[in-house]
Amino acid sequence: MALLETRGLTAFYGDFQALYGIDSILQPGETIAIIGANGAGKSTYLKAIAGLIGRPTESVWFDGLPIGGMPAAEIMKRGIALVPEGRRLFPSLTVEENLLIGRYGRSASGPWSLDRIYALFPAIKARRHSASTKLSGGEQQMTAIGRALISNPRVLLCDEISLGLAPITVRNLYDALPDVKAEGTSVVLVEQDIVQASKVSDRIYCFQEGRLSLSGRPAELSRDQIHFAYFGS
């Protein structure tokens, strides 16, 4: 049984349809990457799974149960955590408070504790009492990932964690992903960087203008196939 599945997932912003019938599967322990150009619907897909936008009740299934009608807080309590695009840390909270608030709704036992997150990202340990607004972009992203991990989620949704960061910072962040996978956390990674996504994922889904244009294992997909699915020409 798939851990997370979307069945004909649709999503709207007012009258504008952002997703058209997306079918996708995430198996336990797996990492999948969602790639596509700007406006392809990648972030909308994650928001729909996390419960931040309306979607049909039976279009999202988690652990064999439909979660499409549930509010975001309830979905988080069941074990799905989102690292949002742009980090969106809480500005009035310190770094450590930002991490601690991540387990407000779900204090499941598991490998991820405050100490373990500091071990994964030593750079933020030294800044733990600083205001989150004082951190560099990379440190903010580490805090955002830590905030999601501390609830010991079964599925981690990551929305463009490399966006706007220096290449060396991006490499550091991606170096941490194998540790997350090793703890059994399944990951859905939204990424524009095809090379980076291919390296860390077991399967790729490519979106184009709200529709699924390609899916498969990275090794089985040719450069031309991905290029066509990504850009449409």
Added chain:
Amino acid sequence: MVVWADALIQGILLGGLYALFAAGLSLIFGIMRLVNLAHGDLIVLVAFVILTITAWLGIDPFAATLAALPIMFLAGFALQHLLLNRTLGGDLLPPLLVTFGLSIIIENSLLELFSADSRRLGAGSIETASVLLSGDIAVGVVPLLTLGSAIAVVLALNLIFYRTSLGRAFRATADDLEIAQLMGIDYPRIFSIAMGLAFMVLTIAALYLGMRANFDPTIGPGRLLYAFEAVIVGGLGSFWGTLGGGVIIGVAQTIGAQLNPEWQILAGHIAFLVVLIFKPRGLFPRTMD
């Protein structure tokens, strides 16, 4: 010189009462951006509740307030849960209109139930007790208790906000409602708890309102105005700022009254306007959005 020192001290003590009026308003606005136009009438309503408890049970107002605190927490929680949460969203107008309507309903219901007669919470000898500070300056025990309670309330609110998991949830919800939901925060429940806390604070405010002066069902809007002024002078999002704002309004009023008794209320409003002109975000703001 002594009269000015006396005016300053009395103003600081009066500021404690205004800070109590304002603390609940500041808490609610800080977390859910709700401007509660019924806040002043709610204080008066709770003063009548305390009065009724003292009459029924034959206990003093302090004991009646202790009895009222948990009841008022539940009342605030229920009001938010059943009514005000339904009005919150992108538009500021629905909660304004609903709390304005609530204000009218409370005032007229109180007039119907208790008439327009002035009342007072009788606390016995403590009402007239005073402490001599120097040869010519004495301060009342009730005003001292009022300021002490205001400081205690601000300390307690800061403790909750900055030392507890609930406080983190309050601040996270105020910062970013959408992302707060991703932390598993049930924000309607957080709003209801916040309103329950605000009701506990306004219960303490009601106790001192009723012990320091006469009250009747129509004085709510005036208390709301002082509360607003204290919050804005102090700066949004800071409880210590709210206390400071209350003290500034109180001192301005007593200094104004010292110059001319007719200027008391006017002087408070002028102090508020001066701050608004030169520091529109208040003197001690914490919230930056």
